Amino acid sequence: xxxxxxxxxxxxxxxxxxxxxxxxxxxxxxxxxxxxxxxxxxxxxxxxxxxxxxxxxxxxxxxxxxxxxxxxxxxxxxxxxxxxxxxxxxxxxxxxxxxxxxxxxxxxxxxxxxxxxxxxxxxxxxxxxxxxxxxxxxxxxxxxxxxxxxxxxxxxxxxxxxxxxxxxxxxxxxxxxxxxxxxxxxxxxxxxxxxxxxxxxxxxxxxxxxxxxxxxxxxxxxxxxxxxxxxxxxxxxxxxxxxxxx
Amino acid sequence: xxxxxxxxxxxxxxxxxxxxxxxxxxxxxxxxxxxxxxxxxxxxxxxxxxxxxxxxxxxxxxxxxxxxxxxxxxxxxxxxxxxxxxxxxxxxxxxxxxxxxxxxxxxxxxxxxxxxxxxxxxxxxxxxxxxxxxxxxxxxxxxxxxxxxxxxxxxxxxxxxxxxxxxxxxxxxxxxxxxxxxxxxxxxxxxxxxxxxxxxxxxxxxxxxxxxxxxxxxxxxxxxxxxxxxxxxxxxxxxxxxxxxxxxxxxxxxxxxxxxxxxxxx
Numbered sequence: 001x002x003x004x005x006x007x008x009x010x011x012x013x014x015x016x017x018x019x020x021x022x023x024x025x026x027x028x029x030x031x032x033x034x035x036x037x038x039x040x041x042x043x044x045x046x047x048x049x050x051x052x053x054x055x056x057x058x059x060x061x062x063x064x065x066x067x068x069x070x071x072x073x074x075x076x077x078x079x080x081x082x083x084x085x086x087x088x089x090x091x092x093x094x095x096x097x098x099x100x101x102x103x104x105x106x107x108x109x110x111x112x113x114x115x116x117x118x119x120x121x122x123x124x125x126x127x128x129x130x131x132x133x134x135x136x137x138x139x140x141x142x143x144x145x146x147x148x149x150x151x152x153x154x155x156x157x158x159x160x161x162x163x164x165x166x167x168x169x170x171x172x173x174x175x176x177x178x179x180x181x182x183x184x185x186x187x188x189x190x191x192x193x194x195x196x197x198x199x200x201x202x203x204x205x206x207x208x209x210x211x212x213x214x215x216x217x218x219x220x221x222x223x224x225x226x227x228x229x230x231x232x233x234x235x236x237x238x239x240x241x242x243x244x245x246x
Numbered sequence: 247x248x249x250x251x252x253x254x255x256x257x258x259x260x261x262x263x264x265x266x267x268x269x270x271x272x273x274x275x276x277x278x279x280x281x282x283x284x285x286x287x288x289x290x291x292x293x294x295x296x297x298x299x300x301x302x303x304x305x306x307x308x309x310x311x312x313x314x315x316x317x318x319x320x321x322x323x324x325x326x327x328x329x330x331x332x333x334x335x336x337x338x339x340x341x342x343x344x345x346x347x348x349x350x351x352x353x354x355x356x357x358x359x360x361x362x363x364x365x366x367x368x369x370x371x372x373x374x375x376x377x378x379x380x381x382x383x384x385x386x387x388x389x390x391x392x393x394x395x396x397x398x399x400x401x402x403x404x405x406x407x408x409x410x411x412x413x414x415x416x417x418x419x420x421x422x423x424x425x426x427x428x429x430x431x432x433x434x435x436x437x438x439x440x441x442x443x444x445x446x447x448x449x450x451x452x453x454x455x456x457x458x459x460x461x462x463x464x465x466x467x468x469x470x471x472x473x474x475x476x477x478x479x480x481x482x483x484x485x486x487x488x489x490x491x492x493x494x495x496x497x498x499x500x501x502x503x504x505x506x507x508x509x510x511x512x
Binding site: 012015016017020021023024025027028029031033034038041087151155156157158159160161164166170171172176 | 273275276278279280282283284285290291292294295296297298299300420423424427428430431436437441488
């Protein structure tokens, strides 16, 4: 957290990017003639984008920074397991990422007089908690890949907007092609985001229990995968000897 | 005449080194990530957002706008990175100590990125044609190509302006991120400029892309050069103004960086 407070990149991800995306979203979604329920996606969409960006980007950048600073080898050599070290980085990122909802909500309210029309506070908070769990599990699973392969971070960074599409951060996944909906279905955040938006709207299905369970189940599956991934990383990193290569 | 030839040689050599430097960091995976994956997903995201908000019939408006905005990927990110990377690799003091003509060195930073920007837009437009069925049967293709070249030049002009800040700022690439996404809001890429507040509209027309994208939309609809000539001339003027301002700032900050020893700060 202390590193993030002094990092301009962290502010870019939680403060600037979310507001810029929220601005585009709110302008497009409040086009004359568009349904009023669409605006909800503009209010929360920027925050979700910022939250995700901080959650996985800062975790990934944290590893890249260690590499650039020449401390990645020490991290691997220390007796503390890698996942414990990453746990601290990711939790700090998640806490910081939650801040992304503040500037976007303020921008939506003061700039567009947009609010969440039928907010069910209890279910909203639970959905946000479940979403946080899924971001946590994904970040924990992906981060060792960034340590092992330098290109993995570039690839995921390049695909970042694809994640926004597949997880339905700013519009419902239901408008995507059927094959894309299939891919979106195996991503944990997709279901939590669906629950989050449902908790702000009165119309549409409200099958919270199924959506929360789907997110939790998928997140636990990622964690199971992460267990094997960490073993692989520990082994491969020592065999290849490329940790210090920048 | 001899001096001109010498300056030309410096320009070619500097441009070649920019090319080598660019593709030194942009390894195949990096190039695919930032020049293929990012453009494709950017177009998909904003088109789907537009389709959700306004209906499938407007998909091409969003697709074409975002495909053209991709010039900024090279024009802004690429050009700013040419200065930012000099700092990161520790070669900025050497560059500033060299006797090479500053204007030539300055302009050579944009050349490869202009070409790279055109390549990125071609990828973007191919995506739009294949996925969204952009119908170019009635389009004035030569004029559309001219628009792409002009937009690539003008966004690089803006990139030169912000690239100069890299002389005194450690994280200049952050500026690139902000400018890149700001262009999505203020340049009529995803919604008409007329929907913005008055003061922001003034900013819109002082930035590259706004007129160029409008001209390209008209060219895609079959307009002639006579119909969009004014827009393209305005676009070029805006780009030239930013490049000139960037050069002046470059000279100003060069002295500032030298006095404060800032060029070695990383």
